[in-house]
Amino acid sequence: MEVPIGFVAKLWSFIYFIPFFLLLLILGIIKATLIGPFAVAIIVIGNSAVIIGLWSAHVVWTYYCVLRTKRFGPVLKIVVLISLPLPLLLWPVVGIGGSLLGGIGYGFFSPLLATFEAAGEDVADKFYPCFIDGYWSTIQRSCTVVEDLADFCFHSYFSFMDELREDLPPDEKPLDVKLSLLPSCMLVVLVAVPFDMALITSIAIWKSPYMLLRGWKRLLEDLIGREGPFLETVCVPFAGIAIILWPLAVVGAVLAASISSFFLGLYSGIIVQQEDSIQMGFAYIISVVSLFDEYVNDLLYLREGSCLPRPKYHRNMRHTLQKKDLRGNNTNDSMNRREGSRNPKLFSHQSRTLKWKIHQYRPIQVWDWLFKSCEVHGKILLREGLISAKDIEEYVVKGHCKKLEIKLPAWSLLHCLQTSAKSNSDGLVICDSDDAELTRINGPRDRVFEWFIGPLLIMKEQLKKLNLEETEETSLKELVMKRKSEKPEDWNGTGFPSDDNIRKAQLQAIIRRLQGIVASLSRIPTFRRRFKNLVKVLYIEALQVTASDGHVGGIVIPRNSDEISVKSKEKSDVVEPISNEELGRYNEGNRV
Structure with a gap:
C-alpha cells in the first residue's frame, strides 16, 4: 500500500479508512465472542490437567536433582532446598492463572486478527474469508498451546534438571554462598529494597506523563497518515486499540517498574557475594537507579544519560574500555553508529514507514x-x-x-x-x-x-x-x-x-x-x-x-x-x- 502524500490525500485516506476499520472490528469482535469461550476452555482445561498431573513428579525430581547436583556448594544447596517449597507451590497457581489470562487474550485476538488478515491486500476474495476465517484455526492453535506446554513440562523441564546433575568441568568450581558475608548481604538487601523501590517508582511516576503524551502523539500521527502500524491492514486493530488503551499501558509500565525494583534491590546481595565487598553492594544500590533513569530516557527519547551518580559496583567493569570486533572496528563507535541509526530524531517522519517496507524475517x-x-x-x-x-x-x-x-x-x-x-x-x-x-x-x-x-x-x-x-x-x-x-x-x-x-x-x-x-x-x-x-x-x-x-x-x-x-x-x-x-x-x- 502506498503512503498518501499531502494533506488532502491523508484526509481522504483517513475518512475512507475509519468506516472500513470499524466494520472489520465489529465483525472480528462478534467472531471472538462466538469462538473465544471454546479456546479458553481448551487452554485452561488442557494446561491445568498437564500442570496438576505432573506436579508431584516435578516436586520429587527437583529435590532429587538439587540434592545430587555438584554445581552447588553445600551452603547454597541448603538455601535452595529451603527456598524450593515456595516456587513449587506457586507454580500450579501461576500456571493455571496464566493459562486463563492467556486463553482469554488468545481467544479474543486470534479471530480478530484472522478477520483483518482475510481483508489484506494479497487476498483476492475478501468477502467470504472475512466471515469464515479464524474459527477452526483458533481451535487448532489452542490445542497446540496445550501440546507445547505438555512438551515443556514432560521433556524440557526434565532435560534442564538432568543437566543440573551433570559433572562439573575440571576447571570450574561449584557455586556457593560465603557464610561470613551473609550478614553483610542481609544488611545491604534491607537497605536496597526500600531505597530502590522508592526511587525507581518515583522516576517511573515522574516520567509517565511524557510516555502518555508521546505515545498518543506518535499513534495519532500514524493513524492520520496511515503510517507505521497503520500501514498494514492486519496490524490496524491492535494499533487502534493501543490508542484507546494507551493510558492502561502507561499504568502497567509504572507497576512493572515498581515490581522489578524489588528484584533489583534483592540483586544487591548477589553483588556483595560476587565482589566480597559491602561497599560494592551499596554502590550498586545507587548505580541501578541511575541505570534505570538512563533506560527510561532512551526509551522516551529524552536527554541522553542520567543526572544521577553511577558509582562502579564491579571491580572488573569494562564498559569504559574500547573493544574491537572481528573486523578490527571499535565496538563502542560501531555501537554508537547503530544506536544513532535507530534515533528517530536523525531521520524524517517518513522513515518509520520505510522500516515497514524493509523485508524483516520473522x-x-x-x-x-x-x-x-x-x-x-x-x-x-x-x-x-x-x-x-x-x-x-x-x-x-x-x-x-x-x-x-x-x-x-x-x-x-x-x-x-x-x-x-x-x-x-x-x-x-x-x-x-x-x-x-x-x-x-x-x-x-x-x-x-x-x-x-x-x-x-x-x-x-x-x-x-x-x-x-x-x-x-x-x-x-x-x-x-x-x-x-x-x-x-x-x-x-x-x-x-x-x-x-x-x-x-x-x-x-x-x-x-x-x-x-x-x-x-x-x-x-x-x-x-x-x-x-x-x-x-x-x-x-x-x-x-x-x-x-x-x-x-x-x-x-x-x-x-x-x-x-x-x-x-x-x-x-x-x-x-x-x-x-x-x-x-x-x-x-x-x-x-
Missing part, C-alpha cells in the same frame, strides 16, 4: 528455514547411510535420539556456515533460490533468535579464517554424525586430511558449540513439535529408500506407522523425496 521464517534444511540434509544422510532406520525407530519408540535431535541440526547449521563463509556474505545464506541472507539487520527482533544468530555469525567468521579444503568439508559430515568431538585424538584414524591438532581442535570447538546451541533450542516446545513432523517425513523417506533397494525387512515398523504415514502425507509442507538428479546437483556443490 521467527517463524527462521524456524521454517532450519527445519527445511534439516529435512533436506536428513534425506541426503539417509541415502548415504549416515542416518539409519534404527535411529528413526529409536526416536519414535523412546522419544529421543541424539543423532537425530542434536547431530542432524548441527550438521545443517555447519553446512550453512560453510556456504556463508565461502560466499563472503555479511550474514547467513539461508536460501540459494533467491539469494536470501539472514543478517543482524533483517533478523527477527527476538531475544531467543538474537542469542541464536549472534554466535553463528561469529563461528562463520572463524570458518572463513580456517579456509577449509574440499576434502576436509567432505569428511566433516561423517565426523559430525558418527564421531565425538571432545578432543583432537577422537578424529584419529578417521581419514581426516589434516594432521594439525590445533586445526582439529578449532573445528571440534565449533562443532561442540553448534551441538550446544541445538541442545538448548531442542528444549523449546515449538522445536520438539516441529521435529516430530520432521521425523515422520524421514520415516517415509527411509521406507522409500529400503523399498528402492529391494527389501523392507531392514526397518522395524512401529505400531503407529500407518498413522505416521497418513499424517505426514497430509502435511502441506512435506517435500517430495530428493531425486537422483537433485542429489547429483547437491554433490556437485550447490548450496542448500
